[in-house]
Amino acid sequence: MQQAMTRHPSSTVIRAWTRLARAQQIAAQAIERRLKSAGLPALAWYDALLELERAGPAGLRPFELGRELLLSQCNLSRLIDRLEQEKYVERRACQDDGRGQVIVITRAGRGMRRRMWGVYGPAIQSIVGAHLSSAQAASLDTVLGTLISGSRSL
Amino acid sequence: MQQAMTRHPSSTVIRAWTRLARAQQIAAQAIERRLKSAGLPALAWYDALLELERAGPAGLRPFELGRELLLSQCNLSRLIDRLEQEKYVERRACQDDGRGQVIVITRAGRGMRRRMWGVYGPAIQSIVGAHLSSAQAASLDTVLGTLISGSRSL
DNA sequence: TCCATATCGATGCACTTGCATTTAACCACC
DNA sequence: GGTGGTTAAATGCAAGTGCATCGATATGGA
Numbered sequence: 001m002q003q004a005m006t007r008h009p010s011s012t013v014i015r016a017w018t019r020l021a022r023a024q025q026i027a028a029q030a031i032e033r034r035l036k037s038a039g040l041p042a043l044a045w046y047d048a049l050l051e052l053e054r055a056g057p058a059g060l061r062p063f064e065l066g067r068e069l070l071l072s073q074c075n076l077s078r079l080i081d082r083l084e085q086e087k088y089v090e091r092r093a094c095q096d097d098g099r100g101q102v103i104v105i106t107r108a109g110r111g112m113r114r115r116m117w118g119v120y121g122p123a124i125q126s127i128v129g130a131h132l133s134s135a136q137a138a139s140l141d142t143v144l145g146t147l148i149s150g151s152r153s154l
Numbered sequence: 155m156q157q158a159m160t161r162h163p164s165s166t167v168i169r170a171w172t173r174l175a176r177a178q179q180i181a182a183q184a185i186e187r188r189l190k191s192a193g194l195p196a197l198a199w200y201d202a203l204l205e206l207e208r209a210g211p212a213g214l215r216p217f218e219l220g221r222e223l224l225l226s227q228c229n230l231s232r233l234i235d236r237l238e239q240e241k242y243v244e245r246r247a248c249q250d251d252g253r254g255q256v257i258v259i260t261r262a263g264r265g266m267r268r269r270m271w272g273v274y275g276p277a278i279q280s281i282v283g284a285h286l287s288s289a290q291a292a293s294l295d296t297v298l299g300t301l302i303s304g305s306r307s308l
Numbered sequence: 309t310c311c312a313t314a315t316c317g318a319t320g321c322a323c324t325t326g327c328a329t330t331t332a333a334c335c336a337c338c
Numbered sequence: 339g340g341t342g343g344t345t346a347a348a349t350g351c352a353a354g355t356g357c358a359t360c361g362a363t364a365t366g367g368a
Contacts, residue, residue, distance in 0.1 A: 006279065006283075007275075007276050007279060008275050008276065008279060009275060009276075009278040009279040009282070009283045010283065010288065010291070012288065012291045012292050012295055013278060013279065013282055013283035013286070013291050014275075014278060015295050016282065016286075016291050016292075016294045016295040016298065017181065017278050017282045019294075019295060019298035019299060019302060020174070020177065020178055020181070020282075020294070020298055021178055021181075021182065022224075022298075022302055023174065023298045023301050023302050023305070024174055024175055024178035024179075025178075025224050026224065026302065026305045027171065027174070027175075027305070028175065029224065030305070061346085062346075062347065063345085063346065063347085070176070070179050070180065070183065072325080072326065072327090073346085073347070073348090074325080074326070074327080074328095074347090074348075074349080075324080075325060075326075076347095077347060077348055077349085078324080078325085078348090078349095079324095081348095094346095097333075097334075097345095097346075098332080098333050098334075098346095099331095099332060099333040099334070099345075099346045099347070100333085100345095100346055100347075101346085101347075121161075121162050121163060121168075122161050122162065122163075124163040124167060124168060124171050125160065125161060125162060125163040125167065127305065128163070128167055128170065128171045128174075128301065129160075129163040129164065129167035130304070131300060131301050131303075131304025131305065132167070132170075132297065132300065132301060132304075134164065134166065136297050136300065137164070137166045137167050137170050138166050138170075139293055139297055140170045140173075140174070140294070140297045140298075140301075141166055141169050141170040141173060143286065143290050143293055143294045143297075144170065144173035144174060144176075144177045144294075145173060146285060146286065146290060147177050147282065147285050147286060147294075148173060148176055148177050148180065149285075150284070150285025150286075151177070151180045151181070151184070151281065151285065196354095215316085216316080216317065217315085217316065217317080226355080226356065226357090227316085227317070227318095228317090228318075228319080228355080228356070228357080228358095229354080229355055229356075230317090231317060231318055231319085232318090232319095232354080232355085233354095234317095235318095248316095251315095251316075251363075251364075252316095252362080252363050252364080253315070253316040253317070253361095253362060253363045253364070254315095254316055254317075254363090255316085255317075
């Protein structure tokens with residue numbers, strides 16, 4: 001049951017978008033602050049390490065990782081540089097494609113992801129979870145799921 | 155009816171937060187892309203101009219604007235520099251406080267904000283509004299409102 | 309009054325991001 | 339098997355951001 005194809009958003013949609021942006025910004029800033037004060041790297045590192053850990057020993061091609069993380073290619077290339085410098089990932093030549101690489105997480109990388117989760121998880125709970133009933137959280141989850149699926153067509 | 159004060163977030167909360175971040179990122183990137191391809195400035199300029207327009211001829215102190223926009227002070231100082239260079243705002247000495255300034259939007263600034271809205275509004279509709287029923291939009295709005303109010307205590 | 313402390317805003321520096329370009333390898337077609 | 343167009347990844351450069359600091363003014367207490 002989508003809205004009519006009007007050109008201009010309703011005031012509810014405008015406010016929903018404004019609050020979406022605001023809530024994300026508040027939460028992200030608070031989470032980043034906690035990570036930093038725990039001496040841990042930024043959120044972007046966590047996202048990358050998590051994807052790579054999920055990918056397992058087979059690793060991921062940079063462009064696959066970029067698609068998951070919504071990161072621009074040049075930006076991702078340098079994020080991998082930094083992760084590699086800290087020995088959290090390894091760049092390996094790709095068998096199937098001479099141009100490409102495969103990025104694989106290291107033991108140290110898994111350790112760092114786990115340590116970050118020790119701060120990140122509780123931060124999510126205290127910043128997001130603690131202010132919502134479980135019905136609200138479920139509803140938020142569902143609606144955002146719809147929104148994201150809809151945006152795939154962009 | 156808030157959740158219990160557990161340290162670890164439920165999987166629903168984790169997914170809700172992940173999707174919140176993702177949805178915001180997708181939408182913001184898409185909006186920025188449209189603004190740029192219309193030859194218009196970035197979203198941050200819109201937010202600043204809108205706040206200043208709402209403040210009217212009395213303007214706003216930089217630190218007030220920073221509070222509204224969740225911008226760091228140094229960052230804001232330079233955003234104002236850029237807005238001032240384009241003659242969209244004026245810096246005026248503050249009567250009440252010799253350290254401070256008052257930032258006031260110009261006629262050109264109001265014009266730019268209006269032109270940006272011509273792209274931004276439809277973008278919100280096609281990226282956010284078009285994928286949600288009005289009930290979903292209202293629910294999203296309400297839950298995010300709760301979340302933001304809760305975060306005031308951070 | 310005078311001084312210590314706090315707040316407002318700007319700035320130097322390092323780091324990150326985006327854009328455009330470059331290099332290398334792949335692939336489809338002739 | 340060449341050749342043209344496409345895709346993967348890196349890089350130079352400009353712009354934006356965060357951090358720490360600084361100068362200037364305000365404020366509260368001795």
